[in-house]
Amino acid sequence: MVNLLLLVSLPLKINLISFPFLTYASSCNGPCRTLDDCAGQLICINGKCNDDPDIGTHICSGGSPPTRGSCKSSGTLKCKGKSYPQYKCSPPVTSSTRAHLTLNDFSEGGDGGGGSECDDQYRSNSERIVALSTGWFNQGSRCLKMIRITAKKGKSVTAKVVDECDSVNGCDAEHAGQPPCKNNIVDGSSAVWDALGLDKNQGVANVTWSMA
Numbered sequence: 001m002v003n004l005l006l007l008v009s010l011p012l013k014i015n016l017i018s019f020p021f022l023t024y025a026s027s028c029n030g031p032c033r034t035l036d037d038c039a040g041q042l043i044c045i046n047g048k049c050n051d052d053p054d055i056g057t058h059i060c061s062g063g064s065p066p067t068r069g070s071c072k073s074s075g076t077l078k079c080k081g082k083s084y085p086q087y088k089c090s091p092p093v094t095s096s097t098r099a100h101l102t103l104n105d106f107s108e109g110g111d112g113g114g115g116s117e118c119d120d121q122y123r124s125n126s127e128r129i130v131a132l133s134t135g136w137f138n139q140g141s142r143c144l145k146m147i148r149i150t151a152k153k154g155k156s157v158t159a160k161v162v163d164e165c166d167s168v169n170g171c172d173a174e175h176a177g178q179p180p181c182k183n184n185i186v187d188g189s190s191a192v193w194d195a196l197g198l199d200k201n202q203g204v205a206n207v208t209w210s211m212a
């Protein structure tokens with residue numbers, strides 16, 4: 001019984017020693033691993049809590065405008081009477097990049113007209129695979145590489161990048177009539193949602209991702 005207790009408590013102790021900051025929320029420049037470790041609206045950039053360029057707060061920079069993450073829309077596309085912004089860029093990739101996880105169907109007859117952008121293949125949605133917004137897809141530089149996706153509740157999963165979530169084009173047959181993707185999308189298969197313990201019916205979830 002004593003041995004068993006030791007075994008169970010050992011990994012926990014190691015965690016606390018390696019990451020003592022995980023027990024409280026860090027402020028500006030404080031250490032972090034995920035945005036959950038940072039206080040208030042701050043996010044985790046390269047292991048330090050900082051302003052979120054997406055939100056544009058100046059909590060840490062003392063009022064000067066943010067110098068990072070100025071990804072501006074490159075135009076608009078009209079889809080069924082509504083205007084959608086187009087983006088060639090995405091927010092900067094960090095060790096914990098905030099994203100919206102959406103649900104994609106990678107099978108034949110699914111959400112895109114053709115096969116995946118990386119290798120023109122259709123895939124089973126039981127594979128852990130994702131499409132990334134155009135800026136993050138970065139002309140295929142992340143094709144067939146693994147990323148790690150972490151959900152708010154701390155569950156994480158690795159998934160293979162196989163496709164682009166087109167943030168520039170849309171509203172046509174090739175994109176199944178869908179408007180352009182937003183620029184902060186990780187578009188995951190049902191297997192990714194399941195592995196993260198997320199409810200697919202919610203449609204979109206806050207996650208962070210990094211290269212695995």
Ligand SMILES: *[C@@H]1O[C@H](CO)[C@@H](O)[C@H](O)[C@H]1NC(C)=O
Nearest residue numbers: 041152202203204205206207
């Ligand atoms: C995602 O986070 C934002 C704030 O950071 C919040 O307003 C929004 O409701 C969250 N969305 C979901 C689906 O939890």
